[in-house]
Amino acid sequence: MNHLTRRISEYLVGLLFGAGLILGGMTNPSKVIGFLDFLGMWDPSLAFVMGGAVVISFLAFRGAKQREFSLFGRVIMLDDSKSIDLRLLLGSALFGIGWGISGFCPGPAIASLGTGEWKVFLFVIAMMIGSWVAGRIQFRTH
Amino acid sequence: MTIDWAHFTPLWSTIGGLLIGLAASIFILFHGRIMGVSGILGGLIRPLKGDIGWRVIFFLGLISAPIGARFLGLMPEIEIDGSPLQLIVAGLLVGFGTNLGSGCTSGHGVCGIARLSPRSITATLTFMATGVLTVWVMYHSGIGG
Numbered sequence: 001m002n003h004l005t006r007r008i009s010e011y012l013v014g015l016l017f018g019a020g021l022i023l024g025g026m027t028n029p030s031k032v033i034g035f036l037d038f039l040g041m042w043d044p045s046l047a048f049v050m051g052g053a054v055v056i057s058f059l060a061f062r063g064a065k066q067r068e069f070s071l072f073g074r075v076i077m078l079d080d081s082k083s084i085d086l087r088l089l090l091g092s093a094l095f096g097i098g099w100g101i102s103g104f105c106p107g108p109a110i111a112s113l114g115t116g117e118w119k120v121f122l123f124v125i126a127m128m129i130g131s132w133v134a135g136r137i138q139f140r141t142h
Numbered sequence: 143m144t145i146d147w148a149h150f151t152p153l154w155s156t157i158g159g160l161l162i163g164l165a166a167s168i169f170i171l172f173h174g175r176i177m178g179v180s181g182i183l184g185g186l187i188r189p190l191k192g193d194i195g196w197r198v199i200f201f202l203g204l205i206s207a208p209i210g211a212r213f214l215g216l217m218p219e220i221e222i223d224g225s226p227l228q229l230i231v232a233g234l235l236v237g238f239g240t241n242l243g244s245g246c247t248s249g250h251g252v253c254g255i256a257r258l259s260p261r262s263i264t265a266t267l268t269f270m271a272t273g274v275l276t277v278w279v280m281y282h283s284g285i286g287g
Contacts, residue, residue, distance in 0.1 A: 009172060010196050014203020015210070017165035017177065017248075022211055022218065024158020025151055030221035034149055036270075036277040041146040045155040050251060052159020053166065057256035060167030065257075070174035077174055078257070079244075084264050091243025092250070096269030098235030100276025102224045105247040106240060107179040109233075110201055112220065114208035119222045123233040130237025131180070132187050 006072055018111040024049035027112050029103025036100050091134070166253055178249020179204075180240035239269075 025031040025045055034043035061078075070076050099105050104112070104123050112120040169177040173196070182197045211217035224232065240246040243265055245254065250269075254262020279285055 006173070007195070007199050009168070010199040011203040011206075013165045013169050013173070013177070014200040015206050016161055016168070016203075018204045018207020019211070020158045020161030020163075020165060022158070022207055023161065024155045025218075026158070027208065028218065028220045030223055031149065033223070033277055033281075034146055036273045037146075037281065038143055038274045039278045040144070040282050042143050043146040043149040045149070045151045048152050048155035049159040049162065050247075050255075052156045053163035053252045054159075054256045056160055056163025057166040057170070057252060058258075060163075060171050061253070061257045064170045064174075070170070071172045072174070074174035076170065077176065078170075079176065079259075081244075082259075082261060084261055088243050088261060088265055089268055091239045091241070092265040092268035093239070093272045094235050095239030095243055095246060096272030097276045098232040098239060099247075099269060100273040101228050101235070101280065102232030103222070104229075104232065104236065105179075106183060106236065107204070107246070107248045109236075110179060110183070111204045111207055114205040115212075115217070115220060117220070117222060119224070119226065119229050122226055123229045123236075126230045126233025127237035128183070128187055130234040130239075131184055131241040132237075133234075134238045134241035135184070135188055 009072075017107065018114075020049075020053070021108050021111050024052075026105075026108045027115075029108075032103035032105075032108070033100070036103075162248075162252060163256075166248070166256070170253070176249060176253045178245050178253060180237075180246040181244070181249055184241055243269075 021027050026049060031043060035046035064076050067076055102123060106127065109120060109124050109127060113124060166177040169175050182200060185193055186197050208217055245265060250262040250265040255266060
């Protein structure tokens with residue numbers, strides 16, 4: 001498949017993902033916090049976002065597991081690491097704290113740059129710095 | 143726990159979820175890539191030659207969504223309650239944590255759970271748990287603002 005077709009498709013996948021985030025309510029931090037407010041006034045909506053997304057992609061990943069190359073002829077890259085280690089647990093725990101404070105996770109935050117809200121830019125720049133720092137540090141897992 | 147019926151949007155959230163699932167499906171089946179945003183961003187922070195273009199184009203599509211929605215008059219109101227300092231601290235934690243934990247809500251929470259990966263299921267339960275605790279501390283414990 002030619003380069004331009006692939007590029008157009010990548011753009012459309014990003015657009016579709018963004019449309020899903022907006023319709024699902026994920027780009028509204030106060031709604032995300034409502035979902036995380038499980039011990040208070042709980043808005044279960046985002047469980048439906050995740051459920052809908054998982055049901056569809058479950059089928060796609062089942063198909064992908066049986067193939068070596070994608071429909072565009074690219075190598076299918078599935079992460080096969082299995083280890084549940086300190087990095088995974090500590091990283092995910094810290095991510096959840098940041099998610100709870102702000103109501104932003106990476107996808108909706110980057111999509112929301114398109115709203116032009118300055119607070120989103122602040123968050124995304126800090127997120128890039130955080131990611132850069134984690135990449136700089138060598139972690140021992142024991 | 144009390145259900146917040148006033149803000150509950152099961153229909154639109156399911157439709158949104160189905161679109162996200164469709165996007166993740168196209169990405170793996172046509173492009174051979176996992177649609178994990180923190181990983182795609184990580185590859186731009188430490189770029190490798192020949193592995194940049196698709197990440198930029200994907201993000202341009204993602205950023206276009208609210209621009210298009212606003213153009214069509216369909217962009218819903220968003221409320222960002224956090225103070226600038228809270229957003230900076232949260233951004234640092236989200237960037238650091240997702241890089242260390244190799245994934246976020248899209249990579250672990252959608253694609254990883256869809257693959258039934260024990261690693262991603264563990265990661266998702268972990269960030270959900272600390273997210274819930276953080277919101278409790280901030281809004282109900284009397285400690286937070």
